[in-house]
Amino acid sequence: MSLSKKYILWFAQEHVEFRQAEFNSLMKLFNIQHIDYINDNKPFWVIEFPDDAVALQYASRSIALRAILKLWSHGKNYETFHKNLNHFIEQNQAHLSSLFTKETSFKITVETYNKHLSQKEKIERIESLDYLPLKGCVDLQLPNVEWWYAEFWGLDPTNVPDKPEDIFFGQWLANGQRHLIKEISLKNRKFIGNTSMDAQLSLLMANQALVKPGDLVFDPFVGTGSLLVSAAKFGGYVLGADIDFMMLHARARPSRITQRVRDKDESVRANLEQYNCSDRYLDVVIADFSNTLWRNDLKFDSIITDPPYGIREATEKIETKHNKTEIKNSANLHYPSTSRYALHHLYQDLLMFASMHLKLGGRLVFWLPFCSLFRNDYTDDIIPQHVSLTLISNSEQILMGRTSRRLLTYEKHVESNHFVYDKVILHPTLTLDFRERYFESDDVSRSEKRMHRAKQREKGRLEALKRGKVITDGRSFKCTMNRQRFKEIEENN
Ligand SMILES: C[S@@+](CC[C@H](N)C(=O)[O-])C[C@H]1O[C@@H](n2cnc3c(N)ncnc32)[C@H](O)[C@@H]1O
Numbered sequence: 001m002s003l004s005k006k007y008i009l010w011f012a013q014e015h016v017e018f019r020q021a022e023f024n025s026l027m028k029l030f031n032i033q034h035i036d037y038i039n040d041n042k043p044f045w046v047i048e049f050p051d052d053a054v055a056l057q058y059a060s061r062s063i064a065l066r067a068i069l070k071l072w073s074h075g076k077n078y079e080t081f082h083k084n085l086n087h088f089i090e091q092n093q094a095h096l097s098s099l100f101t102k103e104t105s106f107k108i109t110v111e112t113y114n115k116h117l118s119q120k121e122k123i124e125r126i127e128s129l130d131y132l133p134l135k136g137c138v139d140l141q142l143p144n145v146e147w148w149y150a151e152f153w154g155l156d157p158t159n160v161p162d163k164p165e166d167i168f169f170g171q172w173l174a175n176g177q178r179h180l181i182k183e184i185s186l187k188n189r190k191f192i193g194n195t196s197m198d199a200q201l202s203l204l205m206a207n208q209a210l211v212k213p214g215d216l217v218f219d220p221f222v223g224t225g226s227l228l229v230s231a232a233k234f235g236g237y238v239l240g241a242d243i244d245f246m247m248l249h250a251r252a253r254p255s256r257i258t259q260r261v262r263d264k265d266e267s268v269r270a271n272l273e274q275y276n277c278s279d280r281y282l283d284v285v286i287a288d289f290s291n292t293l294w295r296n297d298l299k300f301d302s303i304i305t306d307p308p309y310g311i312r313e314a315t316e317k318i319e320t321k322h323n324k325t326e327i328k329n330s331a332n333l334h335y336p337s338t339s340r341y342a343l344h345h346l347y348q349d350l351l352m353f354a355s356m357h358l359k360l361g362g363r364l365v366f367w368l369p370f371c372s373l374f375r376n377d378y379t380d381d382i383i384p385q386h387v388s389l390t391l392i393s394n395s396e397q398i399l400m401g402r403t404s405r406r407l408l409t410y411e412k413h414v415e416s417n418h419f420v421y422d423k424v425i426l427h428p429t430l431t432l433d434f435r436e437r438y439f440e441s442d443d444v445s446r447s448e449k450r451m452h453r454a455k456q457r458e459k460g461r462l463e464a465l466k467r468g469k470v471i472t473d474g475r476s477f478k479c480t481m482n483r484q485r486f487k488e489i490e491e492n493n
Contacts (some may be wrong), residue, residue, distance in 0.1 A: 010111070191250055
């Protein structure tokens with residue numbers, strides 16, 4: 001009988017909304033066949049892959065994944081768990097014998113979710129596995145085999161069950177790529193700006209874009225190049241453009257509180273060098289996206305970008321007050337001025353650009369902002385559409401205060417060689433500028449705003465607790481106090 005091809009995917013409980021989309025993208029990237037049994041918000045999925053090599057491919061790119069294990073046993077209670085594990089060992093004796101020799105050192109890691117176990121309790125769990133025919137020595141540093149014993153105690157920290165809901169045992173196969181989050185963290189990056197994209201999200205975006213070694217990747221709103229860094233980390237050749245000369249030449253004011261002037265050598269190139277990716281850096285150019293400078297036949301494997309929302313950085317484009325014949329006259333110097341680049345025009349241009357400049361099957365990945373305060377302006381039909389692009393995924397990230405943003409991934413399925421504006425469908429809400437939508441809520445009273453913020457804080461607190469975070473500052477106390485105060489105001493009104 002062959003070994004089971006079932007695996008446990010143990011995820012980090014962060015950016016849970018992006019997990020499924022990343023998983024689907026990686027399945028497509030590596031053309032992996034799979035059967036999954038669980039795909040909810042729990043930190044683990046049980047999944048069936050053809051073999052270990054395929055499982056390792058997935059782990060070699062996943063940012064959401066903490067570790068992947070070969071499943072040996074799963075039970076909903078201790079009794080079934082131990083019964084299943086015993087049965088597995090009996091059934092697979094021949095295959096497993098090499099793991100249980102005198103020469104094979106081992107380690108058993110005890111993992112729990114939503115429950116803290118003392119060292120004594122952990123040892124008890126390990127001792128409950130005394131029927132494993134282990135003969136080798138324990139090696140906590142570099143074992144030949146590592147097993148994970150994992151217990152899942154529900155998602156709600158305010159209502160921890162008496163017994164674990166799931167118990168697993170599996171052979172550790174590989175970790176995911178979460179070490180990259182630290183490796184390219186903004187904290188230590190040479191060149192950053194106010195809107196530099198967080199390392200984890202930029203890596204997730206590169207996965208959504210299916211970046212693979214040798215791909216040509218473009219960011220038309222490149223800023224400090226965070227999205228180029230993650231794409232280059234996965235082997236893409238990267239190219240960027242931005243309208244802001246001062247930003248691209250690192251002459252804008254430094255964003256770090258500790259820095260008074262920018263270093264001379266700050267640049268997007270320096271960022272790529274910092275992460276040993278300079279061989280994949282093509283260039284960045286000063287260019288206004290509304291006046292595309294690229295040849296029509298230039299094709300990218302993916303376009304990954306974070307367009308301006310007009311809140312922290314301006315949405316602008318170059319305009320001219322002269323007619324074009326005047327500009328061409330060298331005696332008549334032309335100083336371009338900028339005007340506001342309406343967001344719906346920007347999205348229209350972006351979809352048009354992608355439909356023309358992506359290779360067939362290529363992906364466009366970008367963020368779309370929404371107001372989530374008093375008027376939730378999101379509905380499914382608000383997502384921009386283009387006849388040549390299929391929407392692959394739409395994942396929300398709740399931001400602080402009054403906004404959220406959605407990471408949209410599109411795939412090009414039809415060749416398109418002309419800019420035809422009626423191929424883009426934009427919902428009327430998007431034609432209202434995000435800045436206006438954002439500030440529209442300013443006509444509500446201050447107490448309403450405070451009340452809303454208190455509710456948001458409470459929601460955030462509950463979500464943090466759900467993720468297993470222990471809130472140690474005075475915030476929870478303040479939340480309780482505010483809840484009481486606002487309840488009183490509401491009652492008095
Ligand atoms: C949200 S920021 C991008 C940040 C970038 N992802 C990073 O990690 O630094 C948006 C960028 O778009 C640029 N931008 C605004 N209008 C533009 C236009 N018309 N054409 C090209 N770039 C533009 C801004 O200068 C800004 O750097």
